[in-house]
Structures are given as C-alpha cells and as structure tokens.
Amino acid sequence: MAERKHWEWEINNSSSYWGASLAELWAYRHLLASLVRKNFLVNYQQTILGPAWMFLQPILTLATYTLIFGRLVGLSTGTLPPVLFYFSGIILWNFFNECFGGTANTFRENAQVFSKVYFPRIITPLSIFCTQFIRLFIQLFLLFLLYCYYILFRDFIPRLDTWFFVFPVALLAVGSIGMGLGLTLSVITAKYRDLSGFVQLGIRLLMFGTPVIYPLTYLAPDMRWIIQLNPLTSLFELFRFSLYGEGVVIFPFLAYSLFFAALLLAIGLLLFNKKGDSIIDIV
Amino acid sequence: MAEISIDVQNLSKLYHLGTFGTGSFRQDLQHWWVTNVLKKESPFFQAHRAKQDDVNTLWALHDVSFEVKSGEVLGIIGENGSGKSTLLKIISRITRPTQGVVRGNGKVSSLLEVGTGFNNELTGRENIYLSGYILGMSRDEIRRKFDEIVEFSGVERFIDTPVKRYSSGMYVRLAFAVAAHLEPDILIVDEVLAVGDTDFQKKCMGKMHEISQTDGRTILFVSHSMQAVNSLCDNVLWLQKGRIQQWGDASEVVNKYVSSIQKHCLKQEWKKMEEAPGNESIKVKSVELIPHLDDTFDVIDIRTPLTVRFQLWNLEQNSNISTRMLLFSYSGECIFTVLSSSVMCYRPGIIEGECLIPGNLLNDGSYFISFNFLKNTAIHLLDFNECLSFDMEDYRGDLKWYGKWWGAVRPKLQFSLQQKEREPFWLSSIS
Incomplete structure (x- = not known):
C-alpha cells in the first residue's frame, strides 16, 4: 500500500492562538468583500432613502x-463652532460603537452559519470592521x-x-x-x-466619560486625568487637534492610549483565534 | 491501490450536557483559580478521568478509526444520535475532536445544510456569490459556473429578486444548485437530499451520481435513505452510540443495519395469563409478525409477504368472536382494515388467528398494526392498539429513479405497454 507520510491538513484537539494563516485569509478575501457588500446592502434594503x-x-x-x-444645556465647545465639534465627535464615536457592538455578538449572531460550514472565523468580525471603516470615510466626506462651509461662509479659520x-492614527x-x-467580549x-446587558449600559456611560459632546478643556485641569x-x-482629542487645531494632546497619555489600543487588539485577536473553534459547542 | 484521502484515527468527542448558568460561571472561576493560580490539577478534571461516563457528559464519538480512499464514496449510517453528524462536523473543521486526529489530502467542502450563508434580503444573484464564497469557491469558479448554476436551479426569472420572496421550493433549488457546483477533492454531504420536490430530488441524485462516478471525487455521505446509500456508496460505516458497529461493503452493512433495527418490534408474547394485557373476557397471549424472508439477515422490503399471527385466551362461554386488524402508516393514517371470519366458542380456551399480507402491496415506510377483538361482530371486547410495528424498505431493482413513490399502497398490478404498428407515414407528416 502506498502509505503517505505527508498530509496536506490535519485536525486534532489543539487550537492555536495564531488562527488561520495569512495565505488562508488571502484565499478567503472574496468572502470578506462579499460580506462587506452584504452588510451595506442589507442595511439599506427596503428603505426609501437607501444609502442616504x-x-x-x-x-x-x-x-x-x-x-x-x-x-438647552449650554455646554461649551471651546472656540470651535458647535456643529463641527459635535459632528467630529459623533462620527468617531459611532465608528467605535459600531465596531464594538458589531463584533461583540459574532458567535451568537452567526451560530447558524458557524455550525454548518468552515471558514476562518475572523473573517466575520473583519467584515464588520471594514464596513464601518468605509462608512466612516463616507461620513468624513x-x-x-x-x-468647507464654515471656512467659506462663517469665517472659521482652522489652525492647520x-x-x-x-x-x-x-x-x-x-x-x-x-x-x-x-472580539474579547464575543468569546465571553x-x-x-x-x-x-451590562456591557451595553457600560458603553452608553462610557460615552459620557469620553470627550464626545464636551471638550476636555471644559473640565478643571486637575480633574482631567480621570477622564x-x-x-x-x-x-x-487627537482627532480634533489634527483636524481643527484644537484639543488637549499630552504625549504620555497619547502613548498610553496607543499602547492600550494595540494591547486590546492583540488580546482580542489571540483569544478569538484560540477559543473560536471550541465555542461552537457551547454557543 | 488507491491513495488514502482521509485518515481518521482514534477520534473521540466529548460533549458536556446540561445548561450553562450561574453554576457554570462559578465552576469556571474555580477551575481557573485551581489550575492557573494554584497550579494544581483541577478537581473537575480529575473527576472526569475517574468517571468518564459521568451523567453530565456524553461521548458523541468514541475511538473511531477508519480511512477513505481517494475516489471512494463512503456512506455513514446509524440511528439518530449515533454520532454521524459529529463525525462530519469534525472532518469539515466546524468543531474540534476531544481526542484523536483526522488527516487528509485535498480540498474539503461540506454541505451540512442547504442554503448555508443565504441572506433573505439579498437577491438570488447576490446569494449565489455569497453562498459560493462561504462554501469555499473562488471568484473565477463562481463566475465560470454562474449560468450553469442558474440553469440548474431553474429560477432564471427571479435571479434579481430577493430570495425572501421565493417559494420554499425555489429557495432550496437555488441553494442546492450552488452546492452542486462545488468542485472539491473531498465532498461531505449530510442528508441534503431530503429536501425539495421529487423532481428535484431526482436531479440531485443524478448530480451525486455524476460527481461520484465521472469525476472520481471522494464523498462522505450521511443519509437515512438506505436506497440512496445502497445505490451511491462503495463502502458504508455504521455508527452506533458513537462507536463503529461495522465498516465494509455497502450492501452487506446496510442489510445488517436494517435487520437490526427491525428485529425489536416484530413479536410480543405473554407466558402467564395473569400478566397478559386484556380484561375478564379476553386476554392476549401473543402477537407476531413473520416476514417470509430467504434468510434471517435479510431485510423486509416491499416485495416481502408478511404473516400476522396472534393467540388469545377466551375467558367467556358461548361467545361468537371475530377480529378486526388495522394497518396504520407511521403518520397515523389507516391504510386498510380487514375483518376475520368469526368463530363460535362454547367454552373458554385459546384462539389462534393468522392473516397474510402479500408482498408487492404496501409502499415503503413504517407501519404499525392494531387489533379490535369483537363479539358478535359488533361489540368491542378489547382494543389492542399499536402492538406490532415494522419498516418496509424500498426496492427499485434496476429503476433509475429514487424519489419517494407516491401513494398509500404500491400494488403490483398487471400493467403493460406494447408498441403497435407504426403510424402510416402520411399521418406523421401532418403533425
């Protein structure tokens, strides 16, 4: 008998933190694109205004x-026109909120598909991220x-x-x-x-702990560190500072934020890859 | 000798039963504390080792080893809960085994469901792409086969309509059409033929034949239809309670399997009158269904004549007794009722009755038998319901059609066709 020592694939009981190889993800790139397309199409299906x-x-x-x-409340927005101030906060917060909320239920919402067919599971949250990123860019436009309107007609002069x-960044x-x-939460x-349930409440509260509707300068200097x-x-603050030239950007805190972002993403990805295979038995 | 395409060794899968609730969170925390902080072995884990047949766990698969050669069609059969689906899920990488290993060569595609990844809001066209990608097709592959898929499904007119407006038949046809055009080296199919109308089932079976025979692909095929397994598969793996009961030549394993599930319900007998079911007038001694088979391992199929035999204790004097036998399909529909001749019993004693159900009368399916024991052909002395049951397997001979045969019965009647003389040429030229 022609006994082969080499096998193209092997399935055993150990799962890896690294998940699917890049080559495999590349092979599924059309699925990713197709899911992003689906996310957009489904959102605006049977609405009169559609993508508007x-x-x-x-x-x-x-x-x-x-x-x-x-x-009504009279919150100060510093020297910036309130419309520009709020709008930048809203689109960035929406982006965060949708990235988080969309991926947090990955396993629960896709249990049906995940229990019937294999593909690298990370494709699903990745498609949410891409969808939201594209949406953010459209809103940035x-x-x-x-x-432009404020510069041309309202004599707003940004410090660019x-x-x-x-x-x-x-x-x-x-x-x-x-x-x-x-990703971390989807596993849990x-x-x-x-x-x-708690998390949804927490996210809503977090919005008020983030300078979305007020600038950091609104707070007394010795209280700012809490926020x-x-x-x-x-x-x-960095986002507003780069766009409008107004915001509090302190390097230690910025470095802390960037480090935190990288750490969270790494934890999320590793946990998702490691637990993704076994979770389908308990979801 | 053909190359081995899938090699399965000592595969086991343990499932935890019960619900996950507050208790499980505490247990998990405790488990984490003991194993990760105190660096000891978890008490739960030790418990598992000591008592592997814990009430809260289930070995869905237990030490299963087999191999599939390249180009082979392997059928997997077994009762519900025997581990068939778990096995397919492991091989298609949906879930991981608890122990053991599966190794193989070639691209695997699995069809555990019709319409995986379909989205109701999207059009047929969008869904062909989405579903195709999810099943692992490449873009070129889908583009190349798009027209073929649409044609196979027969929904050309509705291809740009959201699939939520499709009839369920159209939906299934489109979904299967995508799946049928997969071109993996190894195809894993779970009972997908049990959908759609008969015409479409025929089409699917034809496609399966085509895939397995002309293209020479490796197929793992789970089905409850023994007819389909018999006609498609080279080898059959019979699973029972997570273990391999038998693995080998298709017809041999299928016959063993079918006769094993039939044996249980063909006979009931009571040795003592006190324990026998009945009342003060009449008691049942035995009921039995005897199939007229060539040998004991054979299978009851639609050709098999069956004898129903029963014995009663008559406890009354001067009683004119007759029996009505009713045959029901498994869905509870009465197929027929027969009334016996009556017998005049002057004193208590044993009565024996027998009825022959000829072969080539019933359609394939599951049936059960009930009796009414009557006095003076009208008064019910005893109703003895659902006391015998049996499965009638399909038999088609050389027929190339596998759909469900319509009708409550399937009698073999005299029915012939003859070709008469050819039409005069001037008649055919008019039309």
Missing part, C-alpha cells in the same frame, strides 16, 4: 446634540463639506499644520479598541450571555 441614511443618521444626531447639549496627517486606534473589546458572551484614564479620550 449613512448621512442622515449622523446629521439627525448632530441636530439633536446641538439642540440639547448646545442650546460629509465632515469635509461642513468644514502637519498634525493634520495624524488623524488616520486616531481612527485606527479607536477602531482597534472597539474591535479588540468586541458566547457562554455568559447576561454580560452583554484621560479612558484610552479613548486622548484619541478623540
């Missing part, structure tokens, strides 16, 4: 915030339009310098935190579902 919702949703939130926090080119880091947290909530312990704080 991508603009409408942040604009409506902007109107609400401007009205409530700007006019809207921000750009608002920006080379810092402008740093803003993608803020986006990536915020996305990493969102996805890292989401697969088994302990009640956790997701700055939140790794998102420095990233939001």
Whole structure:
C-alpha cells in the first residue's frame, strides 16, 4: 500500500492562538468583500432613502446634540463652532460603537452559519470592521463639506499644520479598541450571555466619560486625568487637534492610549483565534 | 491501490450536557483559580478521568478509526444520535475532536445544510456569490459556473429578486444548485437530499451520481435513505452510540443495519395469563409478525409477504368472536382494515388467528398494526392498539429513479405497454 507520510491538513484537539494563516485569509478575501457588500446592502434594503441614511443618521444626531447639549444645556465647545465639534465627535464615536457592538455578538449572531460550514472565523468580525471603516470615510466626506462651509461662509479659520496627517492614527486606534473589546467580549458572551446587558449600559456611560459632546478643556485641569484614564479620550482629542487645531494632546497619555489600543487588539485577536473553534459547542 | 484521502484515527468527542448558568460561571472561576493560580490539577478534571461516563457528559464519538480512499464514496449510517453528524462536523473543521486526529489530502467542502450563508434580503444573484464564497469557491469558479448554476436551479426569472420572496421550493433549488457546483477533492454531504420536490430530488441524485462516478471525487455521505446509500456508496460505516458497529461493503452493512433495527418490534408474547394485557373476557397471549424472508439477515422490503399471527385466551362461554386488524402508516393514517371470519366458542380456551399480507402491496415506510377483538361482530371486547410495528424498505431493482413513490399502497398490478404498428407515414407528416 502506498502509505503517505505527508498530509496536506490535519485536525486534532489543539487550537492555536495564531488562527488561520495569512495565505488562508488571502484565499478567503472574496468572502470578506462579499460580506462587506452584504452588510451595506442589507442595511439599506427596503428603505426609501437607501444609502442616504449613512448621512442622515449622523446629521439627525448632530441636530439633536446641538439642540440639547448646545442650546438647552449650554455646554461649551471651546472656540470651535458647535456643529463641527459635535459632528467630529459623533462620527468617531459611532465608528467605535459600531465596531464594538458589531463584533461583540459574532458567535451568537452567526451560530447558524458557524455550525454548518468552515471558514476562518475572523473573517466575520473583519467584515464588520471594514464596513464601518468605509462608512466612516463616507461620513468624513460629509465632515469635509461642513468644514468647507464654515471656512467659506462663517469665517472659521482652522489652525492647520502637519498634525493634520495624524488623524488616520486616531481612527485606527479607536477602531482597534472597539474591535479588540468586541472580539474579547464575543468569546465571553458566547457562554455568559447576561454580560452583554451590562456591557451595553457600560458603553452608553462610557460615552459620557469620553470627550464626545464636551471638550476636555471644559473640565478643571486637575480633574482631567480621570477622564484621560479612558484610552479613548486622548484619541478623540487627537482627532480634533489634527483636524481643527484644537484639543488637549499630552504625549504620555497619547502613548498610553496607543499602547492600550494595540494591547486590546492583540488580546482580542489571540483569544478569538484560540477559543473560536471550541465555542461552537457551547454557543 | 488507491491513495488514502482521509485518515481518521482514534477520534473521540466529548460533549458536556446540561445548561450553562450561574453554576457554570462559578465552576469556571474555580477551575481557573485551581489550575492557573494554584497550579494544581483541577478537581473537575480529575473527576472526569475517574468517571468518564459521568451523567453530565456524553461521548458523541468514541475511538473511531477508519480511512477513505481517494475516489471512494463512503456512506455513514446509524440511528439518530449515533454520532454521524459529529463525525462530519469534525472532518469539515466546524468543531474540534476531544481526542484523536483526522488527516487528509485535498480540498474539503461540506454541505451540512442547504442554503448555508443565504441572506433573505439579498437577491438570488447576490446569494449565489455569497453562498459560493462561504462554501469555499473562488471568484473565477463562481463566475465560470454562474449560468450553469442558474440553469440548474431553474429560477432564471427571479435571479434579481430577493430570495425572501421565493417559494420554499425555489429557495432550496437555488441553494442546492450552488452546492452542486462545488468542485472539491473531498465532498461531505449530510442528508441534503431530503429536501425539495421529487423532481428535484431526482436531479440531485443524478448530480451525486455524476460527481461520484465521472469525476472520481471522494464523498462522505450521511443519509437515512438506505436506497440512496445502497445505490451511491462503495463502502458504508455504521455508527452506533458513537462507536463503529461495522465498516465494509455497502450492501452487506446496510442489510445488517436494517435487520437490526427491525428485529425489536416484530413479536410480543405473554407466558402467564395473569400478566397478559386484556380484561375478564379476553386476554392476549401473543402477537407476531413473520416476514417470509430467504434468510434471517435479510431485510423486509416491499416485495416481502408478511404473516400476522396472534393467540388469545377466551375467558367467556358461548361467545361468537371475530377480529378486526388495522394497518396504520407511521403518520397515523389507516391504510386498510380487514375483518376475520368469526368463530363460535362454547367454552373458554385459546384462539389462534393468522392473516397474510402479500408482498408487492404496501409502499415503503413504517407501519404499525392494531387489533379490535369483537363479539358478535359488533361489540368491542378489547382494543389492542399499536402492538406490532415494522419498516418496509424500498426496492427499485434496476429503476433509475429514487424519489419517494407516491401513494398509500404500491400494488403490483398487471400493467403493460406494447408498441403497435407504426403510424402510416402520411399521418406523421401532418403533425
């Protein structure tokens, strides 16, 4: 008998932290693209306004915030026009929120597919990340339009310098935190579902612990460190600083945020890869 | 000798039963504390080792080893819960084994469900791509076969309609069409033929034949249809309670399997009158179904004549007794009722009855038999319900059609075709 010593694949009981190889992920790139496409198509299926919702949703939130926090509560937005201030906060927060919320239920929402067919599981949360990233870019375009309007018609003069080119760093880091947290949580909530209830509440509270609707300068200087312990704080400030030239960017805190983002993403990815195979038995 | 395509060695899978709740969280914490902080062996783990047949665990697969040669079609059979699906899930990388290893050569695609990855909101076209990618096809492959897939499914007109508006038949056809055009080296199929209408089932079986025979691919095939297994598979693996009961030539294993599940319900007998079911007028001594088979390992199929034999204790004097026998399909539909001749019993004693159900009368399926014992052909002395049951297997001979045969019965009637003389040429030229 022609006994072969070499096997192309092997399945045993040990799972690895590294998950699928890059070559395998590359082989599934069309699936990733197709899932991203699906995410967009399904969202706007049977809506009259369709993809316009991508603009409408942040604009409506902007109107609400401007009205409530700007006019009624009277929160100061520093020297920035409230519209520009809120809008940058809203789209970045939405990005974080969707990256996190979309990936946190990966196993629960895809249990049906995961229990019937194999593909590298990381493709699913990755597709959410890509979808949200594309959406963010479309919304950034809207921000750009608002920006131009304020410069041309409202005599708003931004202090722009080379810092402008740093803003993608803020986006990536915020996305990493969102996805890292989401991946970690998807593993935990697969088994302990009640956790997701607490987490939703926690995320809502976190928004008020992040300078989304107020600038960090709104707080007394000796109180700022409490908010700055939140790794998102420095990233939001960095985002505004690079775009508008206004924000509190302190290097130790920024380094802390970036380190935190990298760490969370690493933990999330490793845990997801390691536990992904066995979770399907308990989800 | 052909190369080995899949090699399975000592494969076991342990499942934890019960629900996960507050208790499990405490246990997990405790387990983590003991193993990771105190660096001891977990008490739970020790318990597992000591008592592997714990009530809360189940070995869905236990020490299963076999191999599949390249180009072989292996059928996997067994009752529900015998570990068939678990085995397929491990080989298709959906879940990991607890112990053991599976090794193989070639690309694996699994079809454990029809329509995996379909999204209701998307159109047929979008779904072909999405489902194709999920099943592991490449973009070129799908593009190349797109027209073929659409044609096979027969839903050309609706290809740009969201699939939620499809009838369930159309949905299944489109889903299977995608799956049928996979070109893996190893194909894993779980009972997907049990869907769709008969016409479509025929198409699917044809496709399976084509894949297995002309293309020479390795196929693992789980099915409850012994007819399908028999006609498609070279070898059969029979699993029972997670272990291999038998592995070998298809027809041999299938016959053993079918006769083993039939044996249980063919006879009931009571030795003592006190324990026998019944009342003060009549008691049942035995009921028995005797298939007329060539040898004991053979299988009851639609050709097999069956004799129903029963014995009663009559406890009354001067009683005019008759018996009505009812045959029900498994869904509870009465297929027929027969009434026996009556017998006048002047004193208590044993009554014996016998009825012959000829072969080539019943359709394939599961049946059960009930009796009504009557006095003066009208008064029910005793209703003895569902006391015998049996499965009638399908038999098609050389027929190339595998769909469900319609009808409550399947009698073999005189039915012939003859070719008459050819039409005059001037008649055929008119049409």
